[in-house]
Amino acid sequence: MLHSRTKPSSDILWGFDEGAGNQVVEAAIGLRELLASNASRGDVQRYPTDEVIRALDDAMLWGVAVPKRLGGQGVSATALVRMGAELAKGDPSVGWVSQIINGTTWVTSLASDELQEELFSEGVPKIAGVFNPPGTAIPVDGGYRVSGAWPYASGIRHARWGQWGVQIVKPDGTQVPGNFCYVPAGDFRIEDSWHVTGMQGTGSDTVVIEDAFVPERRMVHAARSYNYVEPGKKHYGAPSDYFAQMALVHRTMCGVPLGAIEGLLEHVVKTAATKPLVGTIFARQSDSQVVAKEIGEAAMKIHTARTLIEAATMELDGAALERRTLSERERARNKAQANHAMQILQEASQTLMYVAGSSAFNNANPASRYWRDFNMIARHFGNIPNIGYEVYGRSLLGVTPSAIPPHMY
Template sequence: MTTDTKGKDLTERAAALVGLLRGNAARTEEGRRVVEENIEALAGAGLFALTVPGRFGGHQASVRALLEVSAELGRGCGSTAWTTALVNVCAWITALYPERAQREVFGEDPGARVCSVFTPGGTSRAAGSGQVISGRWPFASGCLHAQWALLGTPVTGAAGEQLDRGVALVPMAELAVEDTWHTVGMRGTGSHTLVAEDVFVPGHRILSVSRALRGEYPTEFTDEALYRAPFVPVLASVLVGPQWGMARGGLELVTASLAEGRPLSHTFFTRAREASSTQMQLAEAAQLVDTAGLHLMRAADDIDACAASGRRMPLRERARVRMDTATVARRSREALDILLNLHGAGSFTEANPLQRLWRDQETASRHAMTNPAVASELYGRALLGIEEQVTPLI
């Protein structure tokens, strides 16, 4: 766990909210949005401001602290943890923009929250010093609680030619939210579709993706280490903090159930905890959870060390972070699968929180950025020194 004082304090704040989140998990799922009681508690604890610059009253905490906080929250509610993690990574991205854009977001409202869809969508046309964008952007996690949005968009020239791929920072007041998030897992994230119709975005609120991938950010505050962190490694790692937390939450629930002394059905064991099969499965699940955590914290420490040094993270290290994050997703999912086998068919009753953790984990771990097959291929290519890669997102 984190050793820095700020990170330890923030993680303890998150741990103190686990009971509340766990108690509200069913309502969050049924309402298909994080309940306001959770949002208010998170805001009150300062957990939406983990990556907001200290200049605006934020914590400007480490990536490791962000991942540990989201993992703690994941023990209680996957949707709430995911929403919190995504809002924080969007605050981090906002802090990469020029100060003028940062001030428009956080200077006006230090508690402003930002959501995002990075997949390029819609159309754009050059207009003065900016772009006019239109289109639909699905899967905007946290959009129901955000005041701003980051949208992947082409950047075009006067003749309509594409010059770059950008991320446009747009007020939510200029967008419509289309209710499209109907899923079996992570229902509470409210990851609906954002719609823009001829929205003008000034140039200072468009981040160049090609430059960001090279670690070139337009923020003037180059002495702030957090905002020197490598782009894709940060984006990938934040997706699996909540997943590690969900696996930990499942392990806690099953261990507590076994401690209560329930029997092992259709056997002579009146207490399932006394069966070697129970002990072995529990140990295997715990080891998978530990493995996930070790990979996640290695990735976090690599990112933070790189940011502190000011150097650009080499391709091989960036590829390893992608591999680490995929490993966290896979091992967390495998751990929950074993825990469900251990707990039995009762895990799938609607009253049992394990089935929600399982559905949330199964959904979250399929995010394209944590695809194990893709991560394995790009890491293998990096290890072999093969220049041609399968994705620019490394």
């Protein structure tokens, strides 16, 4: 249930709930074996199993970054990224679904008082969403008629609501981009389109909406988007209300590729104790100095990547606690830092798969899933290293405009 505060600004005094943050990470660790045992079934049906979803329900791993006023757990960005990494060690697809729904549901906690009260009235819902390509919203009395098709809707089969990017098309043909609308699951259909090599178990199918009515209260306008605070807003003041929208979503999703490669490292280290180094004199890989060097180097790269990612989320946490927004330069560096971590993880994954050998590409081998899933996540537009480097380089050089709009990083 939604809990209003008589003095919303007092929420900031609570800070992030470190105890809850530790609990969700420990809960994720406890689910790793279950997730791993369900991963193949999830890949075959192309979305998480009911058993996995119930386990995440029971562990309360949805809406963990949502503020407590809405029934969430109020954890930090750093706790969220750590939770995602642990889930990904069990199954990266489940980690991704968790991060997408957690991120989208948190974004909704920044919406208007009226929308918060509607969507969180019965507890924290599962909300999935896609902003691109945008659908169309035609103004009508009391709201809009919305139509569109949104691919890559991760977790949508388990969501109660969808958050969809739309451009408003006015009667004179003028288009206003950058808006979001909320549509209940009963008003859209899911098109079976998710046939991919990596992240097979995320259920990232296409959502189709055909002329659905969306009342005005469920539209978030670009001119007054999520980080806009209406004068007199009641449901506001928790630390998470001060996160920059896209920075939070993109940094915390880094936990999944991180966890995938940490899981790959654990698997390779375990098998090296018994797996022969075929074609050599070594009965065990662990007897080879070359293998030891490669594993040690990969492990250091993974450790470096975790350090970079967590430093980026800690910077977001610190700014939120100070009730300030990051400067453009800080956001650019923060993005490049996380993107650089993806490059380092890519290098580590290549090394580890050479150690694991050709048998690691058998679909029954856990290494195959970690490798496939990481390589897909690493190519999400928010993770691509060269874009992060260009954004930061342009910021340092004072070159405008940036490669992407500043609000996107």
